[in-house]
Amino acid sequence: MDHVDHVLIVDDDREIRELVGNYLKKNGLRTTVVADGRQMRAFLETTPVDLIVLDIMMPGDDGLVLCRELRAGKHKATPVLMLTARSDETDRIIGLEMGADDYLVKPFAARELLARINAVLRRTRMLPPNLVVTESGRLLAFGRWRLDTTARHLLDSDGTMVALSGAEYRLLRVFLDHPQRVLNRDQLLNLTQGRDADLFDRSIDLLVSRLRQRLLDDAREPAYIKTVRSEGYVFSLPVEILEASL
Secondary structure (H helix, E strand, O other): OOOOOEEEEEOOOHHHHHHHHHHHHHOOOEEEEEOOHHHHHHHHHHOOOOEEEEEOOOOOOOHHHHHHHHHHOOOOOOOEEEEEOOOOHHHHHHHHHOOOOEEEEOOOOHHHHHHHHHHHHHHHHOOOHHHOOOOOOEEEEEOOEEEEOOOOEEEOOOOOEEEOOHHHHHHHHHHHHOOOOEEOHHHHHHHHHOOOOOOOOOHHHHHHHHHHHHOOOOOOOOOOEEEEOOOEEEEOOOOEEEEEOO
16 A cells, blocks of 8 residues: 655644645645644654644743654654744744754745645655764764764864764854855755755855854854855865764
């Protein structure tokens, strides 16, 4: 029997979750709708899902808290698409930093949500082996840094650990997998989030800025991630695989 993708919709607005649930169901997806974090947790205890649509603005634990919880627990590999009524870039980037795979701003067309869901599912299943959660561990060395691909954190030359958010880790992995090659914003979004950039989408620029801070990279004269005017970004140093974990 062919697998039917199961989408869990978490939204305190009953009308939205029912409309979305019915639309997705009519378009070939299996759907379950819940109203809050408590119901989400209870459902996930017994039933695995392929993707979670998670509203940010909810009473009690909001979507950001729940996304962080998902990424820290046994559902860390389940894709999350966040819904937000906020259009501010900072709010969008916070969701990505918490580990969301994509976001959609309310109000939205159900057709666009379906397209985003399919893109995230497709991208998740097409991730190269070196981005899969179950990969064998490696240490990737560049400049003064090493990236531990098992623990997903940076180590500087003194062995000091620098923690990375999920979004920062994915972006850094893309750069390290494509060193000394110019990548535009569409390519970076496709490789990290499985979608194209909107006209005014600056989430990649914000993530690059945060990643530079983690790397102690001077944005005015960066040594690691350089801006290529009118084109995108390039990771300018060579990358070496130091060792593999047993």
